[in-house]
Amino acid sequence: xxxxxxxxxxxxxxxxxxxxxxxxxxxxxxxxxxxxxxxxxxxxxxxxxxxxxxxxxxxxxxxxxxxxxxxxxxxxxxxxxxxxxxxxxxxxxxxxxxxxxxxxxxxxxxxxxxxxxxxxxxxxxxxxxxxxxxxxxxxxxxxxxxxxxxxxxxxxxxxxxxxxxxxxxxxxxxxxxxxxxxxxxxxxxxxxxxxxxxxxxxxxxxxxxxxxxxxxxxxxxxxxxxxxxxxxxxxxxxxxxxxxxxxxxxxxxxxxxxxxxxxx
Amino acid sequence: xxxxxxxxxxxxxxxxxxxxxxxxxxxxxxxxxxxxxxxxxxxxxxxxxxxxxxxxxxxxxxxxxxxxxxxxxxxxxxxxxxxxxxxxxxxxxxxxxxxxxxxxxxxxxxxxxxxxxxxxxxxxxxxxxxxxxxxxxxxxxxxxxxxxxxxxxxxxxxxxxxxxxxxxxxxxxxxxxxxxxxxxxxxxxxxxxxxxxxxxxxxxxxxxxxxxxxxxxxxxxxxxxxxxxxxxxxxxxxxxxxxxxxxxxxxxxxxxxxxxxxxxxxxxxxxxxxxxxxxxxxxxxxxxxxxxxxxxxxxxxxxxxxxxxxxxx
Numbered sequence: 001x002x003x004x005x006x007x008x009x010x011x012x013x014x015x016x017x018x019x020x021x022x023x024x025x026x027x028x029x030x031x032x033x034x035x036x037x038x039x040x041x042x043x044x045x046x047x048x049x050x051x052x053x054x055x056x057x058x059x060x061x062x063x064x065x066x067x068x069x070x071x072x073x074x075x076x077x078x079x080x081x082x083x084x085x086x087x088x089x090x091x092x093x094x095x096x097x098x099x100x101x102x103x104x105x106x107x108x109x110x111x112x113x114x115x116x117x118x119x120x121x122x123x124x125x126x127x128x129x130x131x132x133x134x135x136x137x138x139x140x141x142x143x144x145x146x147x148x149x150x151x152x153x154x155x156x157x158x159x160x161x162x163x164x165x166x167x168x169x170x171x172x173x174x175x176x177x178x179x180x181x182x183x184x185x186x187x188x189x190x191x192x193x194x195x196x197x198x199x200x201x202x203x204x205x206x207x208x209x210x211x212x213x214x215x216x217x218x219x220x221x222x223x224x225x226x227x228x229x230x231x232x233x234x235x236x237x238x239x240x241x242x243x244x245x246x247x248x249x250x251x252x253x254x255x256x257x258x259x260x261x262x263x264x
Numbered sequence: 265x266x267x268x269x270x271x272x273x274x275x276x277x278x279x280x281x282x283x284x285x286x287x288x289x290x291x292x293x294x295x296x297x298x299x300x301x302x303x304x305x306x307x308x309x310x311x312x313x314x315x316x317x318x319x320x321x322x323x324x325x326x327x328x329x330x331x332x333x334x335x336x337x338x339x340x341x342x343x344x345x346x347x348x349x350x351x352x353x354x355x356x357x358x359x360x361x362x363x364x365x366x367x368x369x370x371x372x373x374x375x376x377x378x379x380x381x382x383x384x385x386x387x388x389x390x391x392x393x394x395x396x397x398x399x400x401x402x403x404x405x406x407x408x409x410x411x412x413x414x415x416x417x418x419x420x421x422x423x424x425x426x427x428x429x430x431x432x433x434x435x436x437x438x439x440x441x442x443x444x445x446x447x448x449x450x451x452x453x454x455x456x457x458x459x460x461x462x463x464x465x466x467x468x469x470x471x472x473x474x475x476x477x478x479x480x481x482x483x484x485x486x487x488x489x490x491x492x493x494x495x496x497x498x499x500x501x502x503x504x505x506x507x508x509x510x511x512x513x514x515x516x517x518x519x520x521x522x523x524x525x526x527x528x529x530x531x532x533x534x535x536x537x538x539x540x541x542x543x544x545x546x547x548x549x550x551x552x553x554x555x556x557x558x559x560x561x562x563x564x565x566x567x568x569x570x571x572x573x574x575x576x577x
Contacts, residue, residue, distance in 0.1 A: 003303065003542065041540065046335040049487055049540055073332075090303075090542070219330050219337065220539040222303065224295035224315075226341045227330030236323050236344060254326065257473035 001093055004028060006038075008085045009063065014149060016142040017070040018113060019079045020057065025064040028092060032056050032064055034121040035096030035188075035213050035245045039221040041088035042074040053218045053240070054078070055188075056092065058120040065120075069113035093221050094244045097121050097211055100184045103130055107182035109175055109197055110136040111189020115145045117213055118188055126153045133157065133178055137171025137193065140164045172196040179205040187248070188213040195253040202249075210248040214239050267553035268563035271310065271531050273393065273508055274431025274456035281365060281393050281431045281456075283310040283531060286564055287521065287549050290512050290535035291316055291369035291395060291435070292341070296355045297362070303542050307363040308549060310531060314355070316371040316397045319381060321347035326479040331468050336487020336514065337536060338466050340480035343371055348381050352388055359390030366390060367433065371397035372420070379423035386428035394430050396420060396455075399437030399462040412440045414449035425454035433510060436460040438490075438497055447501045447509075459510035459533065460501060461494045487536040488514040495527050502528025502569055516544060518551040528569040 006023035013019050025032070032038075039051040052074035057067040070079045081087065099121065106125045108118040115136050125132045135157040138144050141164035147156050157174045158166030167174055171193065179185070179201065185208060187197055194212050201210050216239040219225035223241035230239055231252035237243065269285040288311040294300060297312045306312065324344025331338050346354070351368065359366040368391050372378035378396060385391050398420055417434065424432055434450040436443055438461040447458045463484025468477045476482075494513025502509040511529030515521055516537035524532050534545040541547075552564070561567050 001302065046488055048332055049335060049536075050332050050337060051540060088541075217328055217330050217332075219339070219536075220293070220542075222295075222299050222542070224299045225293065225330065225339070225539060226315075226324060226344050227339060228327075229324060229329060229341075229344065230327055257470070257475040259472050260474040 001091060002028070003088070003090050005086045006064070006089050008081045008083055008087060010083060011079075011081055014067070014146055015144070017079070018143075019068050021066045021068060021078065021081060023064045023066065023087060023089075024062060025089070026062050029059050029062045029064045032059050032092035033096040034117040034124065036092040036094050037221075037244065038064070038066065038089045038091035039093055039218070040078065040090075042077040048073045050219060051090065051221065052078070053093075053221055055117045055213070056096070056120060057116045058123065067113060067116035067119075090221065094240055095242070097186050097213065097245050099124055099128070100209070101128065103183040105131045105182050106133070107175065107178050107185045108132065108134045109171060109185065109187040109189070110134065110145070111171055111193035112138055112143065114189030114193075114213070114215070116188070118186060119145070119150065121186055122154050123151055126151045133182075135159070135171050135174045135178070137161075137189070170196065172200050176200060176204055179208060182208070185210040187211070191215070191253070191256055194248070194251075198248050198251065198253060211245050212248045212251065213244045214246060214251070215244070265557055265562070267556045268565070269552060271508075271564070273433070273510075273531065277431040277456050278429025279431065281311075283365065285310045285549050285552065286525075286531035287545050287552070288313055288367070288510070288531060288533045289538060289545050290533035291397065292339075293535040293538050296351070297364075297366055298355075298358060300538070300542060304546055309364050309545055310549070311365045311367055311392065313367045313369050313395055313533060314351075315345055316343050316369045317345050317348050317351050317381070318343055318371050319348060319377050321345060321350070328478055329480070330483070331477045333466065333468055333485065333489065335489035336485055338468060338478060338483030338485055339463070340478045340483035342480065348384055352384060356388050356390035362390075365392030367393035367395050369395040369397050369435070375416075375419050375423050378420045379427050382424040382430075382432075383427040386430060391430065393433060394424065394428060395433040395435050395459060396424060397435055397462075399435055412437065414442070414445045417446050418449040418453040421450050421453035421455050431456040433457040433459045435462055436501070437462045438464055438493055443497055444501055444504045447505050451505045451507050455507060457508040457510055457530070458501060458505060459512060461490070461497055461513045464490055464493065486514070488516055490514050491520060495523050498524055498529050499527040499571060503572060516540070518548050518555050521548050521552070522555060522567070525564060525567050526569070526571040528572065530568060
């Protein structure tokens, strides 16, 4: 973990409002693993002021790739980064996914842009000879991760809220029958999706080992500000330091307020 | 050219505190000092003020606890901390080995709690001073803060003074009717310095859900957004007290530090800016000698309070 300047080598839009940034990161790239993140300064001034945590999507030799969805002031700046731009980075941070080397069958569950760390993890799993199924959910077809960017060995299951691609419904509808098959499960996505996954696992396979990468608003990402603390069965823990990857059984899920106008 | 950066706090305390330079890091933004040690040379800081500590450990508030706002952030951590017992047993022994002095920020619910914690810290090797958090906005009923009047501030300060020979800094809230009165009360009750400002209470509403973003509803606003408020209050308070004023509130650059010193601050604390750029305080320390020199002065003291009208230019 260190402060470093990474230069943008490439910036490519891979689906709607979602870009892959390729950064030259030197030694940092070799030590970064899926589930870890970089804390990136998006502006020299106050627009925005704080860094933004960005999950590692893929690593290759001395490059790190980030998959960034334009969801706010910080990410909007990053998706507009140009080749040659310097990025002020802190990382790699946090505890990433632990790929269980004894696992033969691996199930990965991604929601929205939460698929990002799972792609790099799937590549590593395939490389180690594991059978991998990746199930993803999104609002609609144009927000589904392009299958062309996934190793051919990975089985790919898709769900969309509006039915414009794959199963009409939630990604958690797809995992039930795969749970018994899987030796290890890895997940990343919005809180409601992961809370739903936790319920499916609790009901269908309570002893299954499931690792989830949690997302929370972050300040320092160094374990200092205690802003990203979540409730767990081990007490309050920091997503930036003890996480972002946790055992799904340890998370105390909180109710997220529903959007106005949805009857919530 | 040699520029004198050294600062004294608590010249009348039994154990005065000499800072190599006037740039500290603020409570709540630097943990217990150990976390950033992996990233930057913390020993070069003027001092470290550790995370606010309470008599008993606290789990803090439910999340979300922070949210960014224009030019800063709101936080409602709820004083999550390990409790004073573990601080003395586990953290202070690390600090003994450091060159950089560590000031412990304490937050009590009552006068007795403040006094008891001060007593526990007195004489503990590794503890260089005490900052009284009489103004945390996140843990008091209805957003009230304990230090909102001069009488309570005096009572706390006096009780703490009676229990410790360590330098005592009293951290002031900007959300009081008469901050100058509170500062004077702290000085008369034996404070060695006042530090200001603590955060301002604010809130952010998520227009998608219609609900406050923070689970605590309100949070303390920090960052560059509050800097003009802080500069003004340092300017005002430093004219009515004789003890050093430690200025803080949105400091992110050497320019900001100069503003606080010109307003009357003897020392400063860098807070939220450390999250954005962990090297902020060290960069400022590196730039301070040239900045003092460029203004024709040989020490930071000579710049202090020059913004006050009628002072020798």
